[in-house]
Structures are given as structure tokens and as C-alpha cells.
Amino acid sequence: MRGAHEALAGDRMVTVEQIASILRANTSITTLGERETAWMRGDWADHADFVHPLPSIPTKIDVAPADLTVTITGSATWAELRVALTPHSLWIPHPAFLDDHLTAHSDPGSDTIAGSLALNLPHAFESRFGSWRDWILGAQMVLADGTIARSGSKVVKSVAGYDLHKLLVGARGAYAFVTEVTLRAWARRDDPPAIKVLQSDVPAKAVLRSLPSVAPQVRDTLGNSIVAEDSATCTFWVSDSMADFAPDPRECWILRQGCGNLNFALTSVQSQLARRTMDALDPTHKINRGALLTP
Numbered sequence: 001m002r003g004a005h006e007a008l009a010g011d012r013m014v015t016v017e018q019i020a021s022i023l024r025a026n027t028s029i030t031t032l033g034e035r036e037t038a039w040m041r042g043d044w045a046d047h048a049d050f051v052h053p054l055p056s057i058p059t060k061i062d063v064a065p066a067d068l069t070v071t072i073t074g075s076a077t078w079a080e081l082r083v084a085l086t087p088h089s090l091w092i093p094h095p096a097f098l099d100d101h102l103t104a105h106s107d108p109g110s111d112t113i114a115g116s117l118a119l120n121l122p123h124a125f126e127s128r129f130g131s132w133r134d135w136i137l138g139a140q141m142v143l144a145d146g147t148i149a150r151s152g153s154k155v156v157k158s159v160a161g162y163d164l165h166k167l168l169v170g171a172r173g174a175y176a177f178v179t180e181v182t183l184r185a186w187a188r189r190d191d192p193p194a195i196k197v198l199q200s201d202v203p204a205k206a207v208l209r210s211l212p213s214v215a216p217q218v219r220d221t222l223g224n225s226i227v228a229e230d231s232a233t234c235t236f237w238v239s240d241s242m243a244d245f246a247p248d249p250r251e252c253w254i255l256r257q258g259c260g261n262l263n264f265a266l267t268s269v270q271s272q273l274a275r276r277t278m279d280a281l282d283p284t285h286k287i288n289r290g291a292l293l294t295p
Contacts, residue, residue, distance in 0.1 A: 024146035074114030093129035120170030124193030127232035139165035
């Protein structure tokens with residue numbers, strides 16, 4: 001079925017229904033781009049039929065200033081969202097809204113909204129404003145069988161059933177293809193990042209987060225490789241990929257770039273929960289197979 005995908009990709013823009021048709025017609029697909037794959041397992045794309053992401057859906061942005069929310073196409077870029085929110089003096093407290101958002105200590109990890117949702121990387125404002133699980137209010141998604149589903153709502157306070165959309169946070173693009181998300185927005189303030197930048201011009205190759213009880217030990221171990229630190233969340237951005245660093249996953253986790261299958265790992269409990277979710281939403285591991293779990 002590769003030809004059908006390539007024909008749609010050539011058109012660049014497709015509808016949600018066409019995305020659903022692609023998912024129904026194929027046994028394995030890749031939905032993420034190069035920016036996101038830098039944080040994936042080294043060989044995850046080898047499991048997919050397509051080595052290029054699905055075509056994009058035309059960008060649609062609906063800002064509700066009175067409700068402090070914004071609904072945006074998943075394939076839309078952070079630049080597009082910033083342009084839409086700025087006239088309303090609103091923002092998302094995310095590195096993409098910084099003027100220096102491409103620096104190592106605040107790399108958003110992806111150019112797109114859905115890509116950043118899939119990665120859920122630690123960021124410079126997390127201790128003050130939370131992160132994706134706090135921001136995402138609802139989502140439209142296409143499941144592996146082509147079903148178009150919606151979870152959550154478009155208002156901050158809601159009791160609209162189970163928060164299925166929060167399972168997509170940090171899931172590496174597994175479970176479903178995100179076509180639209182509704183996010184909480186904030187009135188724009190000149191809040192500086194909550195992190196301490198030690199080496200602003202040095203790229204970060206790994207991000208670590210530890211329990212407060214072991215943070216001093218982790219800091220000593222990392223030494224001069226630390227380029228930035230958020231003491232409130234015990235998060236460290238480091239210039240070394242730390243390929244030989246194997247912390248106790250109960251005390252510290254690490255995300256790497258350039259270390260193949262060491263880039264991303266789950267604990268046994270996390271793997272069990274992820275597999276149960278996969279069995280329910282994508283039992284054949286069709287969407288981004290191998291990105292979250294080894295098939």
C-alpha cells in the first residue's frame with residue numbers, strides 16, 4: 001500500500017478522513033518526523049512500512065480568549081500557534097514561545113504540536129506552569145482501525161468522561177494519530193525561565209530527572225557536563241549523552257540523543273501499563289511500531 005501513501009503525501013495536505021483511510025489500509029505506519037526521531041529508540045523506524053511521516057492536515061487554529069483555551073491542528077507548528085496567540089496577549093508556557101527557543105536548554109524537541117505532545121520533554125517553565133498533562137484539555141485522534149475519536153473538551157473545567165487524551169502525552173506517537181488538540185492558554189507575562197543556565201551555547205545531548213533525595217549525587221556525577229539545571233524539578237540538561245550512565249530507574253530517568261536503543265527506556269511497570277494500553281487501542285502495534293515498546 002506504499003503507493004497510496006506516497007500519492008497522498010505528494011498532495012501535502014489531506015483531510016482527517018483520508019488519514020483514517022491510510023490507517024485502515026496499512027499494517028504499519030510512521031507518523032513522526034526527523035526532529036522527534038532524535039529522541040526515539042535507534043531502530044524504531046525499521047519496524048514501519050513508511051519511512052516518512054504522514055501528510056499534514058491543513059492548519060486550523062481556534063482561539064477562545066475568554067476561556068483561555070486554543071484548539072489547534074496536531075500537525076500545526078509552534079510558530080503558527082505563537083502568531084495566533086500573540087494578538088490576544090496569550091501564550092503557552094513552552095520553550096517554543098521563547099525568543100531563544102532553539103538553544104540547548106529549552107529545545108522544544110519538535111516543530112509541531114503533536115510531535116511535542118508525543119515527546120513531552122522537560123522544559124524551562126515546568127516548575128511554574130506544569131507540562132502537557134496539565135495543558136491538554138482534549139484531543140481528536142484517529143485510532144489504528146481508522147476510527148475517528150474525541151476525548152476531553154474545549155473548556156478548562158470539564159467532567160467529559162475519561163481523559164483518554166492524556167495517555168498520548170509522552171507516548172512517542174503510539175496508540176493513535178493526533179489530528180487536533182485543545183490546550184489551556186495563559187495571559188502573557190514576562191516570566192523568565194525557572195532554570196539556571198550554565199553553558200548557553202553548548203547543545204544538550206541528554207536530559208535527566210531525579211528524586212530530590214539523590215539530586216546532589218546526580219549533580220556530582222554529571223559535573224561539568226551540565227549545561228542547565230532546574231532545581232525545583234531536579235532536572236538536568238547535559239552536554240554528554242551519558243551512554244555509560246545507568247541510574248536506578250526508581251530514582252532517576254534519562255532521555256538521550258544519539259545512543260540508539262539507549263535513547264529511551266521504560267521501567268518494567270511502565271512497560272506493562274504501556275502494553276495494556278497498546279493492546280486496547282492498537283493491538284497490532286500499527287502506529288509508530290517500536291517507538292514506545294519493542295514489538
